Amino acid sequence: MAAAAAGPFSLREVLDAFRRCVTEQREVLLEPYLSGWRGLIRFLQSLGAVFSFISKDAVSKVALLEAHRQQHRFVSLQALVQHELAAGPAALRARPDSGCRTVLRLHRALRWLQLFLEGLRSGEPRTSVLCTDAYNASLAEHHPWVVRKAATVAFCALPSRDAFLEIMNVGSAEEAVAMLGEAIPYIGDVYGITQELFAKHKLLDLP
Numbered sequence: 785m786a787a788a789a790a791g792p793f794s795l796r797e798v799l800d801a802f803r804r805c806v807t808e809q810r811e812v813l814l815e816p817y818l819s820g821w822r823g824l825i826r827f828l829q830s831l832g833a834v835f836s837f838i839s840k841d842a843v844s845k846v847a848l849l850e851a852h853r854q855q856h857r858f859v860s861l862q863a864l865v866q867h868e869l870a871a872g873p874a875a876l877r878a879r880p881d882s883g884c885r886t887v888l889r890l891h892r893a894l895r896w897l898q899l900f901l902e903g904l905r906s907g908e909p910r911t912s913v914l915c916t917d918a919y920n921a922s923l924a925e926h927h928p929w930v931v932r933k934a935a936t937v938a939f940c941a942l943p944s945r946d947a948f949l950e951i952m953n954v955g956s957a958e959e960a961v962a963m964l965g966e967a968i969p970y971i972g973d974v975y976g977i978t979q980e981l982f983a984k985h986k987l988l989d990l991p
């Protein structure tokens with residue numbers, strides 16, 4: 785898979801990617817955005833086969849966006865949205881493979897990530913509880929019952945908080961928590977800009 789880089793996951797690369805995302809003009813750059821997602825997917829894949837139905841969906845969405853990015857040479861999320869909106873809102877809503885509806889799915893997952901990382905940082909030891917709470921406050925309302933059920937079952941297989949902090953590969957638990965504190969605002973910034981962009985163009989409910 786071209787999306788996967790070699791070597792073990794490190795939270796640092798995800799932090800770096802999301803840090804590179806936002807320009808001075810408050811645009812979201814697609815290349816680091818998709819790199820950040822590739823890093824997250826690699827992490828998810830390292831957690832085992834129970835999560836493969838989730839990582840497969842994320843992989844296909846990142847691949848679709850990467851193809852759009854290369855085909856149209858989009859630099860930013862704003863350019864992608866503008867390009868797809870030019871065909872008219874009705875045409876955009878009718879496209880099951882649009883970049884906008886695909887970004888929207890990842891965007892909702894980014895909110896999950898933000899909440900989950902905040903939870904990890906807070907010290908709650910039960911990662912499955914953190915994960916379920918973050919999911920219920922973000923993605924769950926957009927998923928049908930069967931997906932919610934499968935997700936909730938998978939969350940029970942999550943490693944403990946200590947194991948989680950360790951596989952982030954940034955050193956001690958304290959260092960991992962410190963890096964979470966650094967990463968969360970960057971992720972929140974990308975989330976906030978995307979949310980505003982999609983709200984402005986009434987794209988938050990794209991089917």
Ligand SMILES: CCCCCCCCCCCCC/C=C/[C@@H](O)[C@H](COP(=O)(O)O)NC(=O)CCCCCCCCCCCCCCC
Nearest residue numbers: 795824825827828837838841842889890893896923931935
């Ligand atoms: C660490 C535990 C990981 C738990 C992941 C939590 C998110 C749970 C998502 C469950 C999605 C189930 C798969 C199916 C999804 C699709 O139905 C659904 C709708 O798509 P459609 O409109 O094209 O049909 N897709 C989505 O909503 C997009 C889901 C994307 C999930 C990406 C999750 C990446 C998680 C990365 C974990 C990294 C943890 C990092 C800690 C340092």
